Amino acid sequence: MFKIISKEELAPGITRFDVEAMLVARKARPGQFVIIRIREGGERIPLTIAAYDREKGIISLVSLRVGKSTALLAGLRQGDNILDLVGPLGNPSEIKNFGRVICVGGGAGIAPVLPIAGALKDAGNHVISIIGSKTEGMLILEDEMRSVSDEFYICTDDGSLGYKGFVSGLLEEYLEKNLSDVKRNKTNVDRCIAIGPAVMMASVAKVTEKYGLKTIVSLNSIMVDGTGMCGACRVEVGGKTKFVCVDGPEFDGHQVNFDLLMSRQRIYCKQEDTCYDLYKEECRHKK
Amino acid sequence: MVAKSESNKKRTKKVRIPRTSMPEQDPGARKKNFEEVATGYTQEDALLEASRCIQCKNPTCISGCPVEIDIKSFIKLITEKKFEEALEKIREKNTLPAVCGRVCPQEDQCEKECILGIRYEPVAIGRLERYVADRELKRLADQGKECAYSEVTRKCTKEKVAIVGSGPAGLTCAAELSKKGYRVTIFEALHKAGGVLVYGIPEFRLPKDIVQKEIDYLKSMDVNISVNAVIGKTLTVEDLINDGFKAIFIATGAGLPHFMGIPGENLNGVYSANEYLTRSNLMKAYKFPECDTPIIRGKNVAVVGGGNVAMDSARTALRLGADHVYLIYRRGEAEMPARNEEIKHAREEGIDFKLLNNPVEIMGRDGWVDKIRLIKMKLGEPDQSGRRRPVPVSGSEYDIDVDVVIMAIGQGPNPLLTSRIKGLKLNSRGYIDADPETGKTSLKGVFAGGDIVTGAATVILAMGAGRKAAKHIDQYIRTGKW
Ligand SMILES: Cc1cc2nc3c(=O)[nH]c(=O)nc-3n(C[C@H](O)[C@H](O)[C@H](O)COP(=O)(O)OP(=O)(O)OC[C@H]3O[C@@H](n4cnc5c(N)ncnc54)[C@H](O)[C@@H]3O)c2cc1C
Ligand code: SF4
Ligand code: FES
Numbered sequence: 001m002f003k004i005i006s007k008e009e010l011a012p013g014i015t016r017f018d019v020e021a022m023l024v025a026r027k028a029r030p031g032q033f034v035i036i037r038i039r040e041g042g043e044r045i046p047l048t049i050a051a052y053d054r055e056k057g058i059i060s061l062v063s064l065r066v067g068k069s070t071a072l073l074a075g076l077r078q079g080d081n082i083l084d085l086v087g088p089l090g091n092p093s094e095i096k097n098f099g100r101v102i103c104v105g106g107g108a109g110i111a112p113v114l115p116i117a118g119a120l121k122d123a124g125n126h127v128i129s130i131i132g133s134k135t136e137g138m139l140i141l142e143d144e145m146r147s148v149s150d151e152f153y154i155c156t157d158d159g160s161l162g163y164k165g166f167v168s169g170l171l172e173e174y175l176e177k178n179l180s181d182v183k184r185n186k187t188n189v190d191r192c193i194a195i196g197p198a199v200m201m202a203s204v205a206k207v208t209e210k211y212g213l214k215t216i217v218s219l220n221s222i223m224v225d226g227t228g229m230c231g232a233c234r235v236e237v238g239g240k241t242k243f244v245c246v247d248g249p250e251f252d253g254h255q256v257n258f259d260l261l262m263s264r265q266r267i268y269c270k271q272e273d274t275c276y277d278l279y280k281e282e283c284r285h286k287k
Numbered sequence: 288m289v290a291k292s293e294s295n296k297k298r299t300k301k302v303r304i305p306r307t308s309m310p311e312q313d314p315g316a317r318k319k320n321f322e323e324v325a326t327g328y329t330q331e332d333a334l335l336e337a338s339r340c341i342q343c344k345n346p347t348c349i350s351g352c353p354v355e356i357d358i359k360s361f362i363k364l365i366t367e368k369k370f371e372e373a374l375e376k377i378r379e380k381n382t383l384p385a386v387c388g389r390v391c392p393q394e395d396q397c398e399k400e401c402i403l404g405i406r407y408e409p410v411a412i413g414r415l416e417r418y419v420a421d422r423e424l425k426r427l428a429d430q431g432k433e434c435a436y437s438e439v440t441r442k443c444t445k446e447k448v449a450i451v452g453s454g455p456a457g458l459t460c461a462a463e464l465s466k467k468g469y470r471v472t473i474f475e476a477l478h479k480a481g482g483v484l485v486y487g488i489p490e491f492r493l494p495k496d497i498v499q500k501e502i503d504y505l506k507s508m509d510v511n512i513s514v515n516a517v518i519g520k521t522l523t524v525e526d527l528i529n530d531g532f533k534a535i536f537i538a539t540g541a542g543l544p545h546f547m548g549i550p551g552e553n554l555n556g557v558y559s560a561n562e563y564l565t566r567s568n569l570m571k572a573y574k575f576p577e578c579d580t581p582i583i584r585g586k587n588v589a590v591v592g593g594g595n596v597a598m599d600s601a602r603t604a605l606r607l608g609a610d611h612v613y614l615i616y617r618r619g620e621a622e623m624p625a626r627n628e629e630i631k632h633a634r635e636e637g638i639d640f641k642l643l644n645n646p647v648e649i650m651g652r653d654g655w656v657d658k659i660r661l662i663k664m665k666l667g668e669p670d671q672s673g674r675r676r677p678v679p680v681s682g683s684e685y686d687i688d689v690d691v692v693i694m695a696i697g698q699g700p701n702p703l704l705t706s707r708i709k710g711l712k713l714n715s716r717g718y719i720d721a722d723p724e725t726g727k728t729s730l731k732g733v734f735a736g737g738d739i740v741t742g743a744a745t746v747i748l749a750m751g752a753g754r755k756a757a758k759h760i761d762q763y764i765r766t767g768k769w
Pocket of ligand 3: 222223224225226227228229230231232233234243244245246
């Protein structure tokens with residue numbers, strides 16, 4: 001049992017939980033994730049570790065409500081327990097001084113970008129952050145991101161805050177303005193990290209490819225065990241099948257087959273909708 | 288002389304009793320439910336079957352059992368209706384009798400060596416083993432005991448030993464060490480202990496509450512089970528050593544799924560058997576939406592492979608509502624590694640065996656599987672394993688319509704832990720190089736056994752390895768000698 005120490009709604013449908021998990025907190029590094037099971041009969045779902053406190057033995061998880069399991073999670077209160085939690089899983093992000101690094105976070109994906117941006121900053125990088133959401137009210141962790149960034153940009157799809165448009169659009173403008181070698185279309189940026197919905201990562205990768213800018217993405221595939229035992233999480237990278245849970249979750253964005261990722265993410269769409277609808281119905285009855 | 292011919296007569300009478308058949312659910316009914324297929328002997332069945340045993344002077348069956356259960360004696364005890372003592376007799380060598388009685392390939396082990404088998408049919412040793420184990424579970428349940436053996440609680444005080452993996456190898460090693468008084472902790476990556484017994488073998492063959500009772504028994508022996516602990520990630524082997532564990536037994540199984548490497552394997556609807564069975568068994572996807580984990584319920588399902596894993600997948604697909612399940616195997620039935628009983632059950636339930644066939648491609652539409660292309664095979668020259676090598680018949684490709692494909696072509700060693708232990712010697716296939724007699728690895732204090740050493744094998748062999756390792760772990764801790 002893993003106790004929820006505190007809970008905060010960051011934006012409508014996006015909740016942050018601080019959870020007591022001593023062993024995981026001791027080992028966690030930026031880029032890694034855990035798998036949780038909320039209650040008996042529940043699914044195993046992966047969540048990125050958004051922060052950790054080794055002394056206190058606490059990790060933070062940020063979850064976007066999209067179906068029954070995440071709705072159940074959102075319904076837990078401070079003091080409640082998560083039945084199972086295992087980790088840290090996956091490989092940590094590569095952290096070193098690359099020089100100038102762009103960190104792109106979209107939607108709930110800003111949460112996993114934060115510890116990576118922080119670690120990159122600590123490693124001496126010049127950190128340029130671009131974060132985005134649908135609308136101002138949905139933007140999370142703005143102050144936290146700002147505090148680890150040397151340059152900081154916001155965009156919203158509807159223009160309610162910052163640049164109007166997608167993160168990939170703003171990114172392209174930034175790169176265009178920062179060409180070190182106009183002829184060869186090279187920028188003065190050394191690396192890009194992008195985390196968010198698969199479509200967003202795909203469009204970011206498309207933009208950076210033009211500039212030959214190495215781009216790391218963190219893939220959010222469906223998982224079961226998270227230890228390489230089932231293959232539910234398989235994706236195609238550079239034409240080869242990889243298991244996100246053990247080979248990733250981070251991969252070279254220019255090598256990832258995003259169409260396949262998105263297709264595989266939709267495998268259980270129908271079942272999930274049925275399950276969620278039943279659950280909502282159940283909740284209505286309880287009320 | 289007179290006495291001898293009397294006893295000879297008795298013997299002849301005995302052996303002429305036909306082998307008592309196992310009561311089973313009707314195939315038509317059972318293929319629609321997840322309840323156990325074989326329902327178990329009644330007392331009459333068991334007594335009759337036990338009476339067939341001629342109590343050989345040199346019982347050959349015992350040498351056929353990988354853990355050398357005193358089969359002759361336990362069967363004698365059954366004929367005397369001393370059921371509890373019969374179970375104790377089995378327990379001397381086997382800590383999981385209710386499991387082994389169900390899933391051991393007896394036809395290749397004890398029953399293969401049974402003398403009656405030469406002229407008649409062997410004694411149904413496995414069914415008797417199951418009977419005495421089940422009888423005890425039922426007796427305890429009737430007394431209203433939640434945990435079957437909760438009365439035997441005790442306290443272990445000796446050195447700490449860590450066991451990685453809670454499959455049959457780990458469970459057995461833990462039980463043996465705990466009997467010797469060691470403080471044992473089992474670390475398990477998943478949220479539930481039992482290894483393949485809980486995530487792989489389906490409910491209809493091995494009910495999960497039976498496995499749970501065996502695990503409760505261990506807990507009552509003061510074995511600590513720490514689930515949600517991936518060794519190599521949550522804790523490292525160094526952490527365990529620093530934590531004061533004097534020896535470590537690695538029993539992580541062979542859990543890495545193999546795919547064929549043919550086009551279309553990443554389409555939606557293609558599963559590894561591991562994923563398919565884990566969803567259905569461990570996560571209870573067959574109860575979706577009552578349980579939250581989904582699984583695709585295919586109408587036409589193709590399972591690729593010929594072992595127990597393939598049979599289990601095919602029969603699970605049927606129970607999940609498939610109209611048609613194909614079992615695609617590149618060799619013939621005689622070469623199938625699955626247990627005879629599983630093949631028989633699968634046939635009875637209507638699985639369509641496509642023998643001497645091999646997939647070459649999986650085709651899809653809009654990201655989903657819709658066809659599988661097969662090529663016919665013929666058996667050529669024997670290969671290294673002595674089995675005749677299947678070779679494709681060129682130009683014989685054809686397609687069948689399917690919406691789910693399950694790859695059950697074998698598993699390999701998961702490098703997650705083994706690659707993170709400095710100095711641990713692996714063999715060329717990635718399995719741990721350990722002494723089969725002692726379980727000792729290249730690292731002092733680190734032992735290994737079960738599928739992670741042998742490659743995918745059997746429950747009883749994994750248990751045997753756990754048992755041997757326990758003996759040598761004890762020796763090592765007592766003497767300090769490696
Ligand atoms: C579907 C299926 C059907 C089978 N049917 C039969 C049958 O009928 N009869 C028979 O005799 N055999 C059968 N087998 C084979 C048999 O189940 C195995 O040989 C046996 O379970 C091996 O036992 P083990 O203890 O070595 O490993 P496993 O049972 O595989 O257990 C290993 C455990 O270790 C855990 N683990 C792995 N890595 C780590 C880590 N790093 N940290 C912590 N824990 C870890 C795993 O989660 C798992 O729980 C079947 C196998 C399968 C898959
Ligand atoms: S453990 Fe397996 S091999 Fe040994 S007697 Fe029982 S059924 Fe036969
Ligand atoms: S989640 Fe099972 S292998 Fe990755």
